[in-house]
Amino acid sequence: MAYTLDINGTRHTVDVDGDTPLLWVLRDVLGMTGTKFGCGMALCGACTVHMNGAPIRSCLTPVQSVGNAAITTIEAIGNTAAGRKIQKAWLDLEVAQCGYCQSGQIMSASALLASNPHPNDSAIDDAMSGNICRCGTYVRIREAIKLAAKSTTTVKEG
Amino acid sequence: MTLDHIGPVASDDADEAQAIGVSRRSFLKASAAGGGFVLSVGLPAFALRATAGTPAGFEPNAFIRIDADGSVTLTMPQVEMGQGTYTSIPMLIAEELEVDLGHVRIEHAPPDRKRYGNPGLGGEQVTGNSSSIRAFWDPMRRAGATARVMLISAAAKRWKLDPSQCHAERGEVVHKASGRRIKFGALVAEAAQVPVPEKVELKRPQEFKLIGTPAKRLDTPLKVNGKAVYGIDVRPPGVKIATLAQSPTFGGRLKSVDDKAARAVKGVRQIVRLDDAVAVVADHMGAAKKGLAALVIEWDNGPNAKLTTQDIEKQLEQATLRAGAVAQSVGDVDKAITGAATKVEAIYQVPFLAHACMEPMNCTVHVRKDGCEVWVGTQVLARAQDVVAKTTGLPVDKVVVHNHLLGGGFGRRLDVDGVARAAQIAMQVDGPVKVVWTREEDIQHGVYRPYWFDRFSAGLDEKGMPVAWNHRFGGSSVIARWAPPFFKNGLDPDSTEGAIDLVYALPNLHVEYVQVEPPGIPTGFWRSVGPSHNVFVVESFMDELAAAAKKDPVQYRLALLDKSPRAKAVLQLAAEKAGWGQPLSKRSGRGVSVQFAFGSYMAQVAEVEVSKDGDVRVRRVVCAVDCGSVVNPDTVQAQVQSAVVFGISAALFGQITLKDGRVEQTNFDTYRVLRMSEAPSIEVHIVRNTEHPGGLGEPGTSAIVPAVMNAVFAATGKRLRKPPIDPADLKLAS
Numbered sequence: 007m008a009y010t011l012d013i014n015g016t017r018h019t020v021d022v023d024g025d026t027p028l029l030w031v032l033r034d035v036l037g038m039t040g041t042k043f044g045c046g047m048a049l050c051g052a053c054t055v056h057m058n059g060a061p062i063r064s065c066l067t068p069v070q071s072v073g074n075a076a077i078t079t080i081e082a083i084g085n086t087a088a089g090r091k092i093q094k095a096w097l098d099l100e101v102a103q104c105g106y107c108q109s110g111q112i113m114s115a116s117a118l119l120a121s122n123p124h125p126n127d128s129a130i131d132d133a134m135s136g137n138i139c140r141c142g143t144y145v146r147i148r149e150a151i152k153l154a155a156k157s158t159t160t161v162k163e164g
Numbered sequence: 165m166t167l168d169h170i171g172p173v174a175s176d177d178a179d180e181a182q183a184i185g186v187s188r189r190s191f192l193k194a195s196a197a198g199g200g201f202v203l204s205v206g207l208p209a210f211a212l213r214a215t216a217g218t219p220a221g222f223e224p225n226a227f228i229r230i231d232a233d234g235s236v237t238l239t240m241p242q243v244e245m246g247q248g249t250y251t252s253i254p255m256l257i258a259e260e261l262e263v264d265l266g267h268v269r270i271e272h273a274p275p276d277r278k279r280y281g282n283p284g285l286g287g288e289q290v291t292g293n294s295s296s297i298r299a300f301w302d303p304m305r306r307a308g309a310t311a312r313v314m315l316i317s318a319a320a321k322r323w324k325l326d327p328s329q330c331h332a333e334r335g336e337v338v339h340k341a342s343g344r345r346i347k348f349g350a351l352v353a354e355a356a357q358v359p360v361p362e363k364v365e366l367k368r369p370q371e372f373k374l375i376g377t378p379a380k381r382l383d384t385p386l387k388v389n390g391k392a393v394y395g396i397d398v399r400p401p402g403v404k405i406a407t408l409a410q411s412p413t414f415g416g417r418l419k420s421v422d423d424k425a426a427r428a429v430k431g432v433r434q435i436v437r438l439d440d441a442v443a444v445v446a447d448h449m450g451a452a453k454k455g456l457a458a459l460v461i462e463w464d465n466g467p468n469a470k471l472t473t474q475d476i477e478k479q480l481e482q483a484t485l486r487a488g489a490v491a492q493s494v495g496d497v498d499k500a501i502t503g504a505a506t507k508v509e510a511i512y513q514v515p516f517l518a519h520a521c522m523e524p525m526n527c528t529v530h531v532r533k534d535g536c537e538v539w540v541g542t543q544v545l546a547r548a549q550d551v552v553a554k555t556t557g558l559p560v561d562k563v564v565v566h567n568h569l570l571g572g573g574f575g576r577r578l579d580v581d582g583v584a585r586a587a588q589i590a591m592q593v594d595g596p597v598k599v600v601w602t603r604e605e606d607i608q609h610g611v612y613r614p615y616w617f618d619r620f621s622a623g624l625d626e627k628g629m630p631v632a633w634n635h636r637f638g639g640s641s642v643i644a645r646w647a648p649p650f651f652k653n654g655l656d657p658d659s660t661e662g663a664i665d666l667v668y669a670l671p672n673l674h675v676e677y678v679q680v681e682p683p684g685i686p687t688g689f690w691r692s693v694g695p696s697h698n699v700f701v702v703e704s705f706m707d708e709l710a711a712a713a714k715k716d717p718v719q720y721r722l723a724l725l726d727k728s729p730r731a732k733a734v735l736q737l738a739a740e741k742a743g744w745g746q747p748l749s750k751r752s753g754r755g756v757s758v759q760f761a762f763g764s765y766m767a768q769v770a771e772v773e774v775s776k777d778g779d780v781r782v783r784r785v786v787c788a789v790d791c792g793s794v795v796n797p798d799t800v801q802a803q804v805q806s807a808v809v810f811g812i813s814a815a816l817f818g819q820i821t822l823k824d825g826r827v828e829q830t831n832f833d834t835y836r837v838l839r840m841s842e843a844p845s846i847e848v849h850i851v852r853n854t855e856h857p858g859g860l861g862e863p864g865t866s867a868i869v870p871a872v873m874n875a876v877f878a879a880t881g882k883r884l885r886k887p888p889i890d891p892a893d894l895k896l897a898s
Contacts, residue, residue, distance in 0.1 A: 023430045026450035034405055034448035039397035040390020042571070043449070044522055045603040049832040052522060080390035093388045100380065100798055103806055104246030105387030106394060106522040106571030131841035138832060140522045140572050141246045142809025144843035146802070 009069050013038070014082035024070030029053045031069050032079060040080040040109050044138070051137030054110040055079045061117040063136075080109040088120040088154075095154035103141035111137050115151050124155050202229045202356075228257060228307055230315075234335055234349030236261065237269045241280040242300070243291045243543055244383055245570035245577070246806070247861045248799035251381045253300055255795055259374045260308030260367060262332040263348070270382065272567045275545035286647070289546040292578050292689065294762040294859025297795055301857050309364040311355075318354035319346050369793065369854045376852075378798035383569070395541035395568045396526045396600060403528065403596040404433060406589055407452040408443040409461060410609050413825035414684045416466040418442055425458035435459070436592045443589045449600055456602075468684030468825040473615070476682045476822070477513065480617035484638040488678035489654030492664035495672035500632035504623025508712050512620070512701040513886045515819035517613035517690050518827075520835060523571020524606040527586035530596035535562040536587070537596070541570035543577040551580045555587040574810070575689035578646070579611045607835050608827040611688025612820050614640035616697045620705045623672075628713025629723065633670045635663060635705075638678035639697070640687040654679055658689075662698030662866060667731035667760050668706070668724040684825055691810055695761040695866035700887070703757040703870035708883060717756050717874065718744055730790050731758055733851060734767040737788035741849055742769035749773070752783075753878025757870040764791040764858030765851075768808070770844075770871035774879045776898075778891030782812050782844040782872055787864065789848065792855035800860055804848045807864025812844070813837040814865075815872045817888050 010019045011028075013036070020035050027046075032038045032055070041064060044052030048063035055064045056078040083089030092115045095101075102108045111134070118125055118133035125133065130151055139147070229237040238257060244250040254268040273280040273289075281287035284299030312332050319337035320327040323344060330337050336345045348355075369376075386392040411417060421442050423435040431451030436443040444455035501507060528539040529552065536558050542548045545567055553560040570577055586599040601609070616639035623632035643656035650656055655677055664675050681687075690696060710720035718739045725732035735758045739745075744754060751774045758767040771784040787804050794800055817836035821828045829835040869887065877883050880894055 022448070022450065023454070025454075026431075026448070030448045030450035033397075034450070037399055038390075039393070039399070042522070043396065043524065043600070045832050046453070047603070047831055047833070050522070050603075084389060096388045097380075097384055100384060100802065102246075102381075102384050102387040103248070103802060104522065104570060104572045105383070105392055108387050109390050112388060134840040135842075136839075138522065138837055138839060140520060140574070140810065140837060142806040142838070142843070143802075144809060144838075144840045145805050145846050147840065148843075 009072070011069070011072055011077060012074060013077045014079060015076075020069070022069060025068045027065050028055070028067040028069050028072060028077070029064040032064060038079055038081055042106055042109055044107065044110070049138070050107070050110075051114060052107050052110040054113040054137065056113060056117055059117065059120060061114050080113060083113060083116050086116065086120065089116040091154040091157050092116045092119060092150070094157070095150040099146050099150045099153060101143050101146040101150050103143055107137060107139045111139065111147055115147070115154070119151065119154055125151060228311060230311065230348055230352050230355075232349050232352055234267065234347050235269055236263055236267055237271060239273050240270045241273045241282070241289070242296045243272070243541070243545075243567060243570060243573075245291070245541070245543070245573035247296070247803060248381055248796060249291070249296045250383050251379060252297055252795045252799055253304055254382065255374050255379055256300065256304035257308040259372060260305045261312050263335045265374060265379055265382070267335060273545070275549035275565045277546045286650070288647070289544065290578065291543045291573070292575065293693070294861040294863065297857045298763055298859050301793070305366050306364060309366050310361060313361050313364050314355045314358040315348050315351050317358045318351045322346070322354065376794050376797065379796050381799070392569055394523050394571045395528070395539060396523055396571065398528050398539040398566070398568065398598065400528065400530060400537070400539065400596040403598050404445050404447065404593065405449045405452050406436070406443045406445040406593070406597050406599045407449060407456055407602055408441050408585070408589070408599060408605065409456060409459070410441040410585075410605060411463050411466070412608065413463070413465045413468050413471075414686065415468050416440060416825070417464040419462040419464045421462075422460035425460075426455040429455045429458055434593060436589050438588050441585065443599065445589075445593055445597055453602065465825060471684040471822050471825040473516075473821045476615055476685070477617070479682065480615065480638045480680055483678050483680045484617050484619050484636055486678065488636055488638065488676035491655055491660040491675040491677050493674045494670070497632045497634045497672045497674040500672035501621060501623040501634065504631055505626045506624040506628070506712060507621065508624065508709055509621045510705055510708055510885060512618040512704065514616045514697050514700060515821070515887065516615050516685065517814055517818045518607050518610045518820050518829070518835060519572070519574040519576035519690060520607060520832070520837060521572030521574060521576055524603055525576070525582040525601040526599060527583045528596060528598040529586045529590035531556055531587070531590045535564070538563065538565045538583065538587075539568065540565065540583055541568045541577065542580065542583065543570070543573050544580060547580050548583045551584045552587045555584050556591060574691040575693065576610065578689050581611070603832070604830045607829055607831065610820070611686045613690030613696060614642065614687040615682065618701045620701070622705070622709055624709060624713055628715055630670055630709055631672060633673040635674070635702070636676040636678065637663065637701070638680045640681050641679045642687050642689055642693070644679065645687075646689070658694040660694060660698070662695035662759060662761050663702060665760075666702065667728040667758060667765075668721070669727045670724070685822060691807065692761070692862040692865035695759065695862070696814075696869070699757065699759045699761060699866040700869045700873070703759065704873055704883075704885065707755070707870070707874045707877065711877070716745070721756070721758055728760070730765045731760060731767075734758065734765045734788040734790050737849055737851065738767035738769050738786050741788065741847060742771070742786035744769060751775070751879050753875045753880070755871045755874025755876065755878055757867045757874065759863065759867050761863045761866055762859030763856070764789060764860060764863050766790070766863045766867045768867045768871040770868060770875045772872060772875040772879055774876060774894050776896045778894035778896075780816060780872070780876055780889050780891070780894065781842065785844050785846045785868065785871070787846065787848045787867070788851065789860070789863070790851035790853065791858040791860050792853060793857045794850060794852060795857065797850055800850055801848045803860045804864040805846045807862060808846050808868045809838050809843060811865040811868035812872060815869045815887050815889060819888050
């Protein structure tokens with residue numbers, strides 16, 4: 007059946023089974039491939055998007071459960087203040103290697119920073135341990151989140 | 165600079181050239197009119213040749229192209245899978261050519277061994293073995309320098325000056341005396357007419373402006389905003405998505421499929437049956453997965469239906485009782501061991517390991533009557549093309565391969581089984597089909613780091629120093645399958661790397677390798693390959709010898725390193741920076757390793773703590789590395805950090821096991837990898853010198869595993885000889 011979704015501020019109508027995970031609606035139906043498939047079981051975090059600002063694993067989120075919630079993906083996270091800071095810190099510290107998991111890492115980190123502007127190591131562990139990186143960029147991810155937290159520029163939500 | 169222009173460059177197929185707009189051939193047509201400068205670097209013979217005003221049909225061997233607008237385009241032979249090669253190789257050219265790194269654009273090379281073969285790897289078009297910088301350090305700098313000399317010659321001719329009065333800087337030729345300047349772009353037509361100089365002088369290391377500095381990676385911007393395109397992201401018009409189930413036992417066959425329920429799933433379009441697999445083709449992956457789950461499949465489990473890991477262990481245990489091929493023999497081990505004051509023996513084993521690249525295996529193929537297009541991220545482009553040609557029966561030149569960024573390679577994408585599989589499926593599908601493996605398929609149908617079985621014996625003199633070192637090991641030769649000509653007389657250079665030519669001065673040493681191919685499980689290259697096994701066992705056993713001699717593990721090693729000053733220096737540096745010898749709390753310990761692998765010297769000190777329950781946490785890793793000339797020190801740091809985390813995952817958790825012929829692990833819950841909360845702090849200290857560059861993608865992985873295991877010994881007194889660590893072995897008696 008048809009579902010109308012609010013993704014990055016735009017409404018999209020898709021005709022799929024209600025139990026279809028949001029991940030595949032984003033990637034295969036709507037062609038927004040920035041959100042990645044890693045495990046299909048919410049074990050790796052590669053598919054992380056925001057639902058009303060909170061990080062969720064889109065690989066296990068049925069499209070029928072989304073309703074009117076606002077979905078934000080990596081393609082639009084730069085329009086948020088926290089997302090912008092995180093992206094800049096990622097560039098400044100050269101976090102990415104193969105880069106495949108980084109969409110999910112950035113979505114988790116942005117949600118963390120938005121809810122906790124100055125996370126300590128334990129808060130970073132809690133927020134980020136659901137995101138696997140096989141290139142092992144954890145050292146730099148931690149540093150980059152701290153760098154982003156330090157940046158005092160307050161940018162209005164775009 | 166952003167890399168929004170990263171995309172496939174066309175092969176010489178005419179349709180293909182039109183399809184994507186700018187191919188090398190269409191460029192050359194334009195250059196005949198507009199003037200352009202293509203510098204060709206023939207590898208591995210390394211012939212240089214300039215072309216312009218190219219006659220129709222001429223096929224340039226082009227690596228570097230300078231356009232009239234001054235942009236420099238490198239047709240990049242190496243693929244990018246996180247190791248930073250899309251930045252470090254352009255740095256080599258930019259340095260010698262005297263252009264800003266930001267002005268170098270990159271195009272993926274098409275499959276073509278003749279043009280893009282890797283001189284470091286027998287001319288195969290492959291990115292692997294930590295070889296990119298090692299192989300291209302000379303040719304790429306030489307190409308850049310040659311182009312620079314020709315551009316200077318062209319300017320000097322125009323100005324009626326001697327070239328020696330001019331120099332190049334930042335994309336311009338400059339005549340300092342008069343202050344005249346011309347941009348490279350304005351010189352391309354004339355430069356192309358200059359005879360290619362036979363010899364060019366390369367910069368001396370002290371003249372480097374870019375090499376050795378932490379240049380920003382060119383591929384990062386696209387990797388933080390979701391725009392980077394990996395193989396799994398391609399969407400040719402009309403593409404369908406397929407996912408598959410392959411025979412759960414290796415060598416099994418598909419017996420029957422009831423697809424009634426699957427066909428009823430909304431979005432499912434087709435069920436494809438193969439001899440040993442079945443695929444569901446659908447509008448999207450959600451429907452494909454749902455359809456696959458709805459299939460009722462019966463398998464003929466084949467000859468390996470009862471196979472277990474224990475069978476393979478027993479096979480290796482038996483096989484290593486026999487003599488193997490002698491990989492290295494120095495002095496007289498038997499005599500030395502007989503006369504030794506102390507004898508030490510040990511058996512080691514390492515498990516099968518999967519790669520678990522974050523981007524699951526995938527490949528998109530469109531088979532037409534007269535040709536075929538393939539979209540994939542692979543470490544071996546030409547092999548991908550070959551296997552599709554073989555599978556479809558099409559001529560190789562009718563198979564166009566577009567390469568994309570790799571979401572991790574680690575050796576898994578040196579094999580093309582997934583490409584062949586996609587082609588088999590695509591032959592039954594009308595239009596393009598993207599075959600995406602589930603994580604479960606990815607882990608259960610890998611090519612695995614071989615299981616190895618090692619027997620050691622050593623003799624120590626009265627002072628505890630080794631006078632005899634005897635090592636025999638058995639396991640699969642990946643080279644024997646992957647590159648048969650390199651497997652000779654029972655030996656190959658990968659299986660033995662790290663077991664022979666040790667950094668230590670050992671007067672009597674004997675190393676034998678017994679090739680044993682396990683039944684029912686394919687083996688492949690896995691980050692740090694041979695050394696992933698050999699450095700672990702050698703550095704663990706060396707630690708055992710130090711313990712038997714009651715000596716400090718660092719001092720013991722240093723005493724054997726007088727003839728290997730670079731190894732000695734990294735060991736001293738790592739020990740010093742790690743605070744070796746300083747007290748630690750109870751159940752904590754430091755472990756060390758030193759190695760020469762992939763052309764680089766490396767020492768690591770790992771610091772671990774072991775809980776009452778036996779859980780091991782790696783708190784801190786200190787690495788000292790001497791990889792010779794450093795191109796991008798930030799990438800060196802990143803690669804070591806990466807390799808260390810990869811190796812810790814293996815030491816603590818990594819193993820693929822078989823039961824009833826099936827891989828027991830399925831996803832990241834049963835094939836655990838390190839997470840943020842478990843990651844140590846990692847310090848990397850680089851020894852700077854001007855030696856030829858060594859490889860850096862892999863050595864950190866082979867070095868960390870023994871450092872961790874030796875640290876566990878220091879913390880607990882327990883010597884673990886069979887990773888991964890089993891906490892039960894380290895649990896305190898309550």
